[in-house]
Amino acid sequence: MTLPWTWRQDRVGFFRAKSRDDSFYQLLADSARHAVAAAEMLTQMLGTSAQEREELAPQLKDIEHEADEATHAIIHKVNSSFVTPFDHSDIVELAAALDDCTDHIESVGQTVVLYRMNGLMPEITAQMEVIVRMAELTAEAMPRLATMKELKDYWVEINRLENEGDAIYRGLLRDLFGGAVSDPIEVIKHKDIIERLEMAADAFENVAHRVEGIAIKEA
């Protein structure tokens, strides 16, 4: 017979119940899958015409809205649970960090539509591919929080991808201001899109940092 919880000694010397309930990991994995869906939808949007983008935008908005509700569900569950697998604040902040990823991705899609952009710089595709990969790795890693095993590979690879994305980002800015785009208005638009994509990559790195922080504490 497996007990539904175990006792372990916490930092201040008390014993607290550690729930074996896996639903927190499932909720966090769900949230990360919304980020994957958003990244895939944005990839599709960036590769198509301004008009088709406008038609796809509401779907991206829907994904972002669902991610928002998933985050609320996690926070609500944390605040109404006596015991959680980790510190309450660690789960809340991890959930919020995951939500930020989807929010940043959605903001790129929204902005591309508002700016009715044509002729996006081609290297933006490479920047987007890094984000898709980060989202996938994050979604794969979340269920491993249940055992705290094989998480290091995840955050090391996220850091590597972040560096890769950063190099692409810098190359894009260098080209943008090096004459690749001459119309100042188009420069403003491109700068905005490129920076928002970089913020999305940073948001995934932030998730990895939080997972690393939890792993160190639990070690």
Next chain:
Amino acid sequence: MTLPWTWRQDRVGFFRAKSRDDSFYQLLADSARHAVAAAEMLTQMLGTSAQEREELAPQLKDIEHEADEATHAIIHKVNSSFVTPFDHSDIVELAAALDDCTDHIESVGQTVVLYRMNGLMPEITAQMEVIVRMAELTAEAMPRLATMKELKDYWVEINRLENEGDAIYRGLLRDLFGGAVSDPIEVIKHKDIIERLEMAADAFENVAHRVEGIAIKEA
């Protein structure tokens, strides 16, 4: 006879004294009223000439400074109190979130003056009206933290207003880059103002999220 405090059982099973001292709610309400004053002053500034704006700017700065001191007073009181109505960190973060609202409003005023803007896009008035309404609702809600009653109406309405403000914001960006303003320098200025107003609206939504978080915990 009413006792000045009651005992209640907290999360980890201890009993702690719950102060009936209302001064925390008063301080939070005071802070929110500074945001209302800042929003009203900014409304006046946006509706007048560049020269008159410059004359009003120091008054807006004064309001922001008072809000800063109010925030410091709250944080000082929290850190020197043994018991507070909520978790110490919840009050500190709520106070900081309220202060952010006033800071963002002040930054719009300061920026409009620095840019010596003439011919502001008219729809900015609509964006500003939403912020005034958010500030008023926030100031009305703060005293209700004492009883934790009728707070849901507040955060639901703030969320609705945030969506309304977001739609106005997106419409403004669409028009701005759709040719409403042709001089690139003026586009840069407008983009900055519109984005700062959107950040002010987000700051009020952030306050509502924190109030919702406290309400869930206390439920």
Next chain:
Amino acid sequence: MTLPWTWRQDRVGFFRAKSRDDSFYQLLADSARHAVAAAEMLTQMLGTSAQEREELAPQLKDIEHEADEATHAIIHKVNSSFVTPFDHSDIVELAAALDDCTDHIESVGQTVVLYRMNGLMPEITAQMEVIVRMAELTAEAMPRLATMKELKDYWVEINRLENEGDAIYRGLLRDLFGGAVSDPIEVIKHKDIIERLEMAADAFENVAHRVEGIAIKEA
């Protein structure tokens, strides 16, 4: 004989061991010295040609990387220590706030290189000098956390410098949009640099706020 620790009563009425181990202060001081090194390197970069900047940029990146590792070392030490001189979260947040300073300084250097800027507005030097002074004061203050003495002078002076930096920042924006730079692309570049420097100054002020918060708690 000096005991390696003393007992003191904490907020919730328990006694906890207060370590006299000074290594936390040393680590925080090390982190602040990285910010000083970064500020000095950036000063050198801003005062030289676009080509020489490109050659110096990797050195600035190295400093930022070392600061990153110093921050990780602090967080690791906090999470693996049973007792720390202050609350765990206060040290983690202070370390992260110090790291932000170096990150913002590095981002200015990186951006100046990417934009291949010539003819920087001269007043940027004054903005930079304030940041160097803030970095130095911060590095001098960190070891004083061990005794909590003479810290008030530090944060009062940081606040004064932040106001001074803010006035320079506003003057720069006013000149920039008042016609000092006419090419819109150059305006975009300058606005970015000036704002990133202002963010670096804000990051030092944030460190001072955290130190003040710790001092109030410990009083």
